[in-house]
Amino acid sequence: MSTSNQKNEDLRHTLGVLVENQPGVLSRVAGLFSGRGFNIESLTVAETIDPEISRITLVTSGNEQIMEQIIKQLRKLVNVIKVIDFREVEFVDREMALIKVKAEATTRAEALRIVDIFRGKVVDVSPTSYTIEVTGDGKKIEAITELLQHLGIIEIVRTGKAAIARSKKT
Amino acid sequence: MKLSGAQIFFECLKAEGVDTIFGFPGGAVIDLYDEMGKHEIRHILVRHEQGAIHMADGYARATGRVGVCLVTSGPGATNTVTGVATACMDSIPVVIFTGQVPTHLIGNDAFQEVDIIGITRPCTKHNYLVKDVADLARIIREAFYLASSGRPGPVLVDLPKDVVSSKTEFKYPRKVVLRGYKPTYEAHMGQIKRAYDEIASAKRPVIYAGGGVIHSNAAKELHQFGETMRCPVTTTLMGLGGFPAPHELWLGMLGMHGTFRANMAVAHSDLLIAIGARFDDRVTGKIAEFAPEAKIIHVDIDPTSISKNVLVDIPIVGDCKDALKKLLHLAEEHPTKNLETARKPWLDQIEKWRQTYPLAYEQGPDVIRPQFVVEKIYEFSKSKAIITTEVGQNQMWTAQYYHFAEPRTLLTSGGLGTMGYGFPAAIGAQAAFPDRLVIDIAGDGSIQMCIQELIVAVENNFPVKIAILNNQYLGMVRQWQQHFYDRRYSQTCLSAAPDFVKLAEAYGAVGLRAMKPSEVEPVIREAFATPRPVIMDFVVNPEECVYPMVPAGAPMTEMLLV
Numbered sequence: 208m209s210t211s212n213q214k215n216e217d218l219r220h221t222l223g224v225l226v227e228n229q230p231g232v233l234s235r236v237a238g239l240f241s242g243r244g245f246n247i248e249s250l251t252v253a254e255t256i257d258p259e260i261s262r263i264t265l266v267t268s269g270n271e272q273i274m275e276q277i278i279k280q281l282r283k284l285v286n287v288i289k290v291i292d293f294r295e296v297e298f299v300d301r302e303m304a305l306i307k308v309k310a311e312a313t314t315r316a317e318a319l320r321i322v323d324i325f326r327g328k329v330v331d332v333s334p335t336s337y338t339i340e341v342t343g344d345g346k347k348i349e350a351i352t353e354l355l356q357h358l359g360i361i362e363i364v365r366t367g368k369a370a371i372a373r374s375k376k377t
Numbered sequence: 378m379k380l381s382g383a384q385i386f387f388e389c390l391k392a393e394g395v396d397t398i399f400g401f402p403g404g405a406v407i408d409l410y411d412e413m414g415k416h417e418i419r420h421i422l423v424r425h426e427q428g429a430i431h432m433a434d435g436y437a438r439a440t441g442r443v444g445v446c447l448v449t450s451g452p453g454a455t456n457t458v459t460g461v462a463t464a465c466m467d468s469i470p471v472v473i474f475t476g477q478v479p480t481h482l483i484g485n486d487a488f489q490e491v492d493i494i495g496i497t498r499p500c501t502k503h504n505y506l507v508k509d510v511a512d513l514a515r516i517i518r519e520a521f522y523l524a525s526s527g528r529p530g531p532v533l534v535d536l537p538k539d540v541v542s543s544k545t546e547f548k549y550p551r552k553v554v555l556r557g558y559k560p561t562y563e564a565h566m567g568q569i570k571r572a573y574d575e576i577a578s579a580k581r582p583v584i585y586a587g588g589g590v591i592h593s594n595a596a597k598e599l600h601q602f603g604e605t606m607r608c609p610v611t612t613t614l615m616g617l618g619g620f621p622a623p624h625e626l627w628l629g630m631l632g633m634h635g636t637f638r639a640n641m642a643v644a645h646s647d648l649l650i651a652i653g654a655r656f657d658d659r660v661t662g663k664i665a666e667f668a669p670e671a672k673i674i675h676v677d678i679d680p681t682s683i684s685k686n687v688l689v690d691i692p693i694v695g696d697c698k699d700a701l702k703k704l705l706h707l708a709e710e711h712p713t714k715n716l717e718t719a720r721k722p723w724l725d726q727i728e729k730w731r732q733t734y735p736l737a738y739e740q741g742p743d744v745i746r747p748q749f750v751v752e753k754i755y756e757f758s759k760s761k762a763i764i765t766t767e768v769g770q771n772q773m774w775t776a777q778y779y780h781f782a783e784p785r786t787l788l789t790s791g792g793l794g795t796m797g798y799g800f801p802a803a804i805g806a807q808a809a810f811p812d813r814l815v816i817d818i819a820g821d822g823s824i825q826m827c828i829q830e831l832i833v834a835v836e837n838n839f840p841v842k843i844a845i846l847n848n849q850y851l852g853m854v855r856q857w858q859q860h861f862y863d864r865r866y867s868q869t870c871l872s873a874a875p876d877f878v879k880l881a882e883a884y885g886a887v888g889l890r891a892m893k894p895s896e897v898e899p900v901i902r903e904a905f906a907t908p909r910p911v912i913m914d915f916v917v918n919p920e921e922c923v924y925p926m927v928p929a930g931a932p933m934t935e936m937l938l939v
Contacts (some may be wrong), residue, residue: 227557231506235498242499272684279681285503285523288557 217268219248221300221370223291224263224281228254232286236263239284245269245277249302249367260288264300264370293370300370303342305330306352309359310337318358325351336361382510382541383412386474389517390418392549395445397421397436397808399429403449404489405476408541421808421837424829426453428801430460431827433471435802438788439763440809441594443470443524450476451489454535455496459795461531462500466792467615468592470529472520473501479539480508494535502530507537510545522553527560528679529592560678564695569703572650572674572691576704577713579648579672581723582608585631585660588615588791589653589677589697596620596784598701599652605708607720609727611639613654614776615791622780628727629736632660633927634773637734640925640933642727643668651675653697656686657792658929666932676700734925734938736777745894747771747846747917751778754816754844757901762814763806765789765799767823769853771846773923775818797826800843804830807839814842814905821847822871831884834910842904843912845877848919856922860937881912890914 226232233252240247248266255262267277274294281290293300310318315337322329322339325347331338341351345368352363380388386409390398397419402410413420423429426448433444448457454475464471478487494506503523505516513536520532576582590599590612596619603610603626610620611628620627629636631643643649649671654660661667664686675682675689676697683692693700713719740749751774758764764779765788766772772789781787788806790798803817817824824845834841846852855869878888887909891900897915904911925936 231494231498234495238498272688276681276685283679283681285555285558 217270217273219266219268220274221264221266221293221298221368222278222281223293223370224265224287225255225289225291226261226263227286227288228259228261229286232261233263235284235286236265236281239280240267240277243276243280245273251367251369264368266368291372293372297373298370299373300344300368301342302345302348302366302368303340304348304352304363304365306339306341306355306363307361308337308339308355309335309361311335314358318355321351321354327351378546379544380547381408381412381544382513382536383408385510385513385545385547386517386536386541387412387416387418388547389514389549390445391416393443393517393521395443398445398447399423399432399436399805400447401426401429401449401453403453403476405450405453405478405538406447406474406536406541408538409447409476409536419808421804421833423801423833425827426456427460427797428804428827428830428833430457430471430473431463431795431798431801432805432808432830433473434460434464434469434798435765435788435805436809437464437469437471437805438802439785439806441785443472443521444805445472445474447474448476449489450478450493451491453489454493455491458496458500459793461497461533463790463793463795463798464531465500465502467588467790468529469531470524471531472524473531473533475533475535477506477535477537480537481539483537493533497533500531501533504533504535506535507540510540510543513540513545514547515550518550519553519555523555523558527558561680561694562678562696562699564676564693564700564703566703568691568693569700569707572693573704573707573711575648575672575674575691576606576608576650580719581646582606582648582650583628583642583646583671584608584610584650584652585612585643585654586610586616586619586652587613587654590616590619591784593653593678593697594784595653595698595701598698598705602701602705602708605705606713607716607724608650609642609724611635611643613657613660613791614772614789616654617776617787618781618784621782623782630776632933633662633929634777634923634925635933636736636777637925637936637938638727638730640927640936641730643671644932644934645726646671649673651677652701653677655682658686661686662927662931662933666934740894742894745891745897745915745917747774747848747915747921748778749894750844750846750897750915750917751775751818753897753901754818755779757905758814758816762786762816763788763803763810765803765806765815765817767799767817767819768794768796769820769823769851770848770856770921770923771818771820771823771852773853774846777923779818796823800824800841801827801830803841803843804834804839807834807841808837811839816842816844819843819845820852821845821849821874821877822851824877825875828880831881831886831910835885839910840908841910843910845912845914846917847874847877847914848917848921849874850919852921853923855920856926859920859922860926861928877912877914881910886910886912888912888914890916892916
């Protein structure tokens with residue numbers, strides 16, 4: 208017999224959770240994670256095409272057994288319609304960041320070059336700053352952040368992850 | 378025709394077959410109480426809302442039907458929380474209706490406002506805030522369905538005052554449509570076959586059954602299956618009564634205060650068949666050393682229970698009754714040959730364990746031993762009584778020395794361990810079965826936690842019997858302090874106590890006391906012959922301990938035996 212407290216590696220996993228679009232549902236999901244000591248690394252939620260259903264994409268971490276518990280516990284919530292385990296399917300995921308960076312006469316051109324390389328966009332301009340929008344996976348966002356660092360980042364706002372299965376619709 | 382929310386409320390209860398509700402009025406539910414008199418429903422007026430929820434819970438456990446309680450907003454609602462959590466941990470079907478301030482005041486810190494939905498979210502199976510009277514009937518229908526289906530549990534419905542007083546067309550929905558809720562009742566046949574093959578070929582199998590067997594009314598099937606497969610059976614506290622205790626295959630309860638033979642059998646088994654149990658820490662002890670040689674089969678209707686604490690070899694999601702029926706069917710079609718001979722060495726070994734350390738105590742002439750009281754209560758009430766307990770030593774001695782033969786005859790707070798549960802639960806059971814003998818086996822500590830409900834027993838002529846094992850201590854904590862904290866009895870001495878006989882009399886009940894062993898039997902006889910509520914105050918050995926005892930976190934084979 209093996210036991211639950213075996214320490215295998217905690218890996219990061221993405222889950223898609225279809226829920227009934229009702230008040231309090233997000234708090235049921237969040238409360239489940241905090242109450243049972245599971246991690247939430249990021250969480251994104253928005254309505255789907257069907258206005259009665261919302262979709263939560265959440266990134267969590269845990270070993271095999273913890274992941275199994277998380278998925279089962281989510282499925283047990285009465286308002287949860289479906290849980291998609293992205294460990295089982297190929298998927299595409301994206302995050303977005305809005306980065307406000309110092310842009311003075313001497314550094315404006317360099318800022319624009321970096322934005323260009325990362326296929327970002329400048330969405331707001333002031334005499335002393337640019338606000339840049341960039342999308343991609345987590346690594347890409349971290350990479351652009353690192354490059355912009357020496358120009359002087361004023362503020363960063365990042366979204367959680369949105370994920371979708373490749374080819375066939377989940 | 379349009380009906381008010383209050384009228385709809387009672388029409389829905391009628392449609393659900395509710396005959397009794399336990400409650401306490403208040404400002405936010407005054408419209409419901411005003412409407413109540415026009416309907417044929419029995420309302421038991423409690424003296425504290427915790428009493429109401431425990432009574433509804435006791436009613437549900439004793440009958441298998443949904444228990445219902447009704448309380449007001451704010452403190453009325455929060456007073457039920459302990460009872461809601463109690464029902465949730467033990468999977469008991471109850472529906473709790475709480476009043477709420479009018480919808481336009483919600484969130485304004487109004488008088489007697491509390492976010493009871495937020496508070497009870499983690500300790501209910503589900504809960505609802507009704508924002509529109511048009512949703513009321515559907516929500517009540519869903520609440521009863523959720524409470525009683527799948528793995529049962531408490532469902533709370535919060536009723537704002539304006540919702541209850543406004544009107545709408547009433548139509549009771551026949552069907553419940555919940556997109557995210559479809560419990561699996563049917564056990565998978567492939568898994569059942571795998572399980573059956575393992576059971577047939579196992580050398581040292583043990584069935585470990587829990588409360589799920591009681592909830593799914595599978596005691597008969599469990600009994601049959603145990604006998605057919607010649608398989609010894611142990612149960613958790615919640616499973617007691619699920620297998621007839623005086624039986625050659627019966628091992629007694631397992632776990633922290635389980636019998637020597639039950640814990641030894643599990644520790645040496647090669648196949649553990651868990652049915653409707655959840656590998657609670659009080660059962661497994663040190664998990665790495667729990668059933669180390671065993672393959673594990675686990676039947677449970679709740680998939681989250683499977684492989685939560687212990688990894689399972691053959692998981693079977695489904696209703697215990699369905700799984701056991703299918704296993705029995707296989708046993709009939711493909712009987713295992715020579716089971717009698719095959720199992721003999723294992724059953725002989727278990728018999729040796731039984732003889733090595735049976736549950737035992739010695740009753741001398743001077744001081745009453747609490748175990749003796751429980752055995753005497755068993756002797757004079759067996760097979761016809763419903764027993765409830767409080768929590769602590771009284772509960773464990775009841776589990777050890779009262780031999781439960783029928784399901785739904787032991788009502789006890791297992792998961793949450795709620796002191797104060799037993800007495801209101803006994804009232805709830807008595808409300809359902811006015812002619813049965815209902816006995817709360819209590820401690821002098823826990824009985825004081827809901828003693829105010831005594832007047833409810835008197836007022837309604839519920840002849841509930843309370844047996845206080847009075848050791849003038851919070852005995853179980855004292856026992857831990859004795860063993861693990863060098864006898865530093867910090868705050869566990871209850872020598873300042875009420876006179877329970879006079880207390881009973883003050884409430885209009887009957888009080889009896891036994892100081893000596895010779896007085897135990899006459900007190901029990903007199904109490905059982907009295908058609909009124911009775912408190913029996915048994916003054917017992919103060920420093921008696923519950924044995925066997927496994928220290929928390931130790932392997933189950935490391936039992937303190939005396």
